[in-house]
Amino acid sequence: MGRKHVSTPRAPHIHPRPETQTATRTARKKTGMRIHGLQVKDIYSIHRAPWVRVDITGGEISCWTDRCSSYTLSLHLYTPSVHPVQEINQMRPSRQLRTLLRGLERNGGAVRRLHASEVRRGPTNQPMSFPCLDALESRTATLSNKLAFTPPELTSPDPTSSTSSTGTEGANEPSYGRIQGGYKTYEHKEPYLLDHGGILPGFKIAYETWGELNADRSNAILLHTGLSASSHAKSHPENPKAGWWERFIGPGKALDTNKFFVICTNVLGGCYGSTGPSSHDPSTDKPYGTTFPILTVWDMVRAQYHLLDHLGIDTLWASVGSSMGGMQVLAAGILGRRPDGTNRVSRIVSISGCARSHPYSIALRFTQRQVLMSDPNWSRGFYYDKIPPHIGMKLAREIATITYRSGPEWELRFGRQRADESKSPALCPDFRVETYLDHQGEKFCLEYDANSLLYVSKAMDLFDVAQKQQEELRALRAKNADRLAFFEEHGRLPDTDEVVEACTLTPPAKPYQDQPIPTPQQSATTQSTSSLPLLSPDLVAGLAPLRQIPTLVLGVQSDILFPAWQQREIADALKSAGNRSVTHVELSERESMYGHDSFLLLVEEVGGGVKRFLESSGGGVVEEGVDVDANVGC
Numbered sequence: 001m002g003r004k005h006v007s008t009p010r011a012p013h014i015h016p017r018p019e020t021q022t023a024t025r026t027a028r029k030k031t032g033m034r035i036h037g038l039q040v041k042d043i044y045s046i047h048r049a050p051w052v053r054v055d056i057t058g059g060e061i062s063c064w065t066d067r068c069s070s071y072t073l074s075l076h077l078y079t080p081s082v083h084p085v086q087e088i089n090q091m092r093p094s095r096q097l098r099t100l101l102r103g104l105e106r107n108g109g110a111v112r113r114l115h116a117s118e119v120r121r122g123p124t125n126q127p128m129s130f131p132c133l134d135a136l137e138s139r140t141a142t143l144s145n146k147l148a149f150t151p152p153e154l155t156s157p158d159p160t161s162s163t164s165s166t167g168t169e170g171a172n173e174p175s176y177g178r179i180q181g182g183y184k185t186y187e188h189k190e191p192y193l194l195d196h197g198g199i200l201p202g203f204k205i206a207y208e209t210w211g212e213l214n215a216d217r218s219n220a221i222l223l224h225t226g227l228s229a230s231s232h233a234k235s236h237p238e239n240p241k242a243g244w245w246e247r248f249i250g251p252g253k254a255l256d257t258n259k260f261f262v263i264c265t266n267v268l269g270g271c272y273g274s275t276g277p278s279s280h281d282p283s284t285d286k287p288y289g290t291t292f293p294i295l296t297v298w299d300m301v302r303a304q305y306h307l308l309d310h311l312g313i314d315t316l317w318a319s320v321g322s323s324m325g326g327m328q329v330l331a332a333g334i335l336g337r338r339p340d341g342t343n344r345v346s347r348i349v350s351i352s353g354c355a356r357s358h359p360y361s362i363a364l365r366f367t368q369r370q371v372l373m374s375d376p377n378w379s380r381g382f383y384y385d386k387i388p389p390h391i392g393m394k395l396a397r398e399i400a401t402i403t404y405r406s407g408p409e410w411e412l413r414f415g416r417q418r419a420d421e422s423k424s425p426a427l428c429p430d431f432r433v434e435t436y437l438d439h440q441g442e443k444f445c446l447e448y449d450a451n452s453l454l455y456v457s458k459a460m461d462l463f464d465v466a467q468k469q470q471e472e473l474r475a476l477r478a479k480n481a482d483r484l485a486f487f488e489e490h491g492r493l494p495d496t497d498e499v500v501e502a503c504t505l506t507p508p509a510k511p512y513q514d515q516p517i518p519t520p521q522q523s524a525t526t527q528s529t530s531s532l533p534l535l536s537p538d539l540v541a542g543l544a545p546l547r548q549i550p551t552l553v554l555g556v557q558s559d560i561l562f563p564a565w566q567q568r569e570i571a572d573a574l575k576s577a578g579n580r581s582v583t584h585v586e587l588s589e590r591e592s593m594y595g596h597d598s599f600l601l602l603v604e605e606v607g608g609g610v611k612r613f614l615e616s617s618g619g620g621v622v623e624e625g626v627d628v629d630a631n632v633g634c
Contacts (some may be wrong), residue, residue, distance in 0.1 A: 044297075297328055
């Protein structure tokens with residue numbers, strides 16, 4: 001009489017993971033076999049049970065505890081092809097475990113009870129759980145599964161293409177590849193030379209508008225964005241979703257659409273409809289990735305001027321921007337200067353901006369880039385048909401969020417409160433401020449393209465309006481003019497290309513060594529958070545083209561990313577350059593404790609001042625050559 005077949009029993013409650021179910025179907029489809037003759041791999045105890053492990057070595061099953069049958073186990077069962085079949089949790093009844101071991105023994109395994117001297121005891125304390133890491137692993141598995149079932153043509157969508165604005169259901173692209181429509185697109189079809197020598201065969205700029213352009217086209221306001229914002233600053237019928245400056249744009253608001261024609265673009269290098277690293281390179285029909293050239297804030301503004309030319313707008317009523325937009329408005333004024341001394345920009349509003357990035361903000365953005373590039377899924381920028389670097393993006397956003405708000409606000413908002421005082425402390429998000437950062441990272445990690453974050457943040461670091469820096473960039477552009485001419489004639493770059501070497505920075509052979517800290521007398525550009533920095537003559541000369549433009553400079557004392565002294569520096573440099581129409585406003589911590597994000601939140605303190613400046617006949621000058629008091633709001 002033949003040996004009776006004994007199938008492996010199941011526990012009464014089975015909780016297979018989604019990827020486990022997929023693997024089971026795959027295994028059955030490939031092998032056509034029933035799931036039996038199972039191997040056991042890494043059987044661990046869970047919850048409060050002592051550590052138990054069952055190994056298979058040459059067909060022998062060793063249970064490292066003296067009472068295996070009485071402990072709660074979590075078993076991971078595998079087919080011979082090592083595909084996970086199912087996870088059996090909480091096998092509490094000892095009878096079930098004995099039945100399982102007998103079944104394995106009869107299917108070719110040998111069960112051996114260890115002698116007491118061989119027993120390996122578990123750890124003194126039970127292991128901690130890490131739900132924050134479980135969540136990251138779960139998202140990675142979800143993205144991987146979507147990738148496996150996504151047609152190849154949908155794995156690397158072009159956010160600048162007309163088909164990507166509505167998205168493709170089930171595709172494995174993050175949301176920037178499925179951006180909602182409602183924006184217009186300007187397409188520049190000629191090769192475009194960037195400051196550091198890179199060339200784009202052409203580019204697209206996504207933009208949205210509100211209000212009506214008047215007959216002589218003189219009422220246009222160009223609104224410049226921060227690092228990761230799209231062109232969607234305000235809702236409209238084509239896209240009813242609230243915009244990033246929703247409460248500041250509209251009839252009677254800061255940017256009054258009854259009076260002005262407001263234009264907002266997604267910057268060059270972005271991922272919300274404008275050409276950037278996630279766009280397809282016409283030469284390869286694949287995403288640029290890190291073959292996208294290094295760009296500058298000046299490159300972004302030149303592209304915006306091409307859009308204005310396309311719209312037939314010769315002169316702007318105002319150039320308005322905050323954060324990185326506060327950099328762009330200065331660049332717009334400098335690039336807008338005509339040979340006859342007039343300017344394409346009639347007014348400038350720079351909110352929480354700067355004339356040049358200082359070491360502290362550079363260090364913060366550098367740290368974000370390093371965290372992002374250290375994510376293995378970043379793949380040196382070529383991840384568009386793979387799992388995106390969502391973990392690096394989440395951590396980078398958490399670092400950035402710390403710089404966007406202020407300590408005083410968080411002291412009042414979170415204090416030292418924990419998310420759940422009834423539970424023991426944990427290494428995952430535990431304090432309320434930790435859960436807030438975790439939430440911000442979760443929201444952002446698939447909303448923005450990782451490469452765009454790298455390129456645009458680097459452009460912010462490179463920004464400097466000092467005359468010497470401007471002259472160096474102009475000389476570099478002149479040097480690379482031949483490359484542009486060659487590309488225009490042949491449709492490609494020269495075979496021997498000096499810029500290729502220039503784009504590769506090798507770390508110095510000699511490691512960094514600490515240097516003596518200079519005193520204020522030793523440095524003409526020493527910054528202080530409590531007093532005005534010493535003005536650099538080079539900076540004053542760089543801002544001289546703006547001497548005829550009425551300018552509002554607004555800063556916030558609680559801002560740690562763009563400290564208030566940087567806005568004072570802009571105002572003082574403009575005055576030293578001969579600008580007699582500078583209005584400088586600085587919000588005290590009493591008026592705003594929201595830090596850098598104040599420009600997004602304070603409708604009256606920020607928006608009210610912007611509105612009065614834009615609508616005053618003299619450009620908003622409070623009194624010729626006199627500042628608004630530092631403690632008075634707009």
